[in-house]
Amino acid sequence: MSYIYPLPTTGSISWSDFLLDEDNLYLSEISEATAQRGRVREALKEAKRTEGPIDYTKIINTIGDYLPYLFGIIDCLEGGQLKLKKEIEISWRCTLSDTVLKKKSRVLCKGIYYELIFILLTYGYACSDWATSIIERQLQNDEIDLRLRQAADLLRKAGGVFAYIGEQICPKWNNDSISKPVDVLMEIPTSISKIALADSTSIAIRKALMQQTTSSLLAKLAFGVSGHYEMANGLIKSLKDPSKVCGDFRKYVSYGALFHQALGKKFLAQDANEHQQYGKAVGFITEAKDAFQLLTKSKLTTIAAHATQEYNEVKNLYTSYVNYNNTVAYEKVPTKADLQALIPGGRMLQELTKYNPPSPAFGPGLKPITKEQSSGDILGGRYY
DSSP, rough: OOOOOOOOBBBBOOGGEEOOTTTTTSSHHHHHHHHHHHHHHHHHHHHHHSSOOOOHHHHHHHHHHHHHHHHHHHHEEEEEEEESSSSSSEEOOOOOBOOOOSOOEEEEEESSSHHHHHHHHHHHHHHHHHHHHHHHHHHOOOGGGHHHHHHHHHHHHHHHHHHHHHIIIIGGGOTTSSOOOOSTTHHHHHHHHHHHHHHHHHHHHHHHHTTTTTTTHHHHHHHHHHHHHHHHHHHHHHHSSSBBHHHHHHHHHHHHHHHHHHHHHHHHHOOOOTTOHHHHHHHHHHHHHHHHHHHTTTTSSSHHHHHHHHHHHHHHHHHHHHHHIIIIIIOOOOOOOHHHHHHHHOOOOOOOOOOOOOSSSSSSTOOOOOGGGTTTTTSSSHHH
């Protein structure tokens, strides 16, 4: 279960309109930067028009080709090799900003970091959406393990990109006089980095279910995922105006926390039943059933579909556990407060993959560019 991020699109620009190269050292590089950005724009427009499967490798590789040039521009602006003819203004169609319009318009904003943040966000969105497309395929038995591992790797790498934006780029763009969409505020990239890590651990749960994994460990993993969704939700709520964040995304995050809490309680019920603690089993399975039943009514189809699947399973467990306790075990069912005290701390099996930006293609920070560096080492050359 992952959120599908609508890929941003952007307006056309020419870097030569903004950049002044007094010594004529980087004229060809500036022209190439414009050309590479144009390729990114066309790839995103093509993806937006595509009704079938999106070619995420094309988007990721195209952005990867552009990034060294963008970092080169930033390097030269910071080092003084390039100057501004006029203030940089670029438009991007935001992914996570709410709007009263059905069709989101592009948001014009000033500054080179607006461009860098959105390019990296798009990079991460493409990795996350690619992972989701892999998970949702009908996989053959002999490819399930490989594809689930691939999806988890992509999510951890997407999370690393989002974390890099929140930790390294957003603090550099601290001009509060500029009106910014919520997508580029530090809290949003940081929150979606936590969601990406949570979703990669959710895949680990799916893999663990295919093996002989204890119900108690599965519960800890589910509560770990829920905890990361709760942290993401807290970051969104800490914004001055959380309502500016896309309503569906806010619902997805809060429902994601509730879904994995319920999943953890299902596993705790199974663990209690296995250890002949029938009253606890009834208590936990009842709470899980009620939560999943509530989520089946969600207007978010992803949440509702997964909740319905879980509810149908939990409903059968509930009937079985209650009947046994009422006719054989006769154990007292703990109160909600007592059950809450029995919930273990969450556990995460995954860590984010640190994002290493590529070396600039030109400027004072120029280094030889390897094949891995040219894409910011996001794919590692393993999936295409």
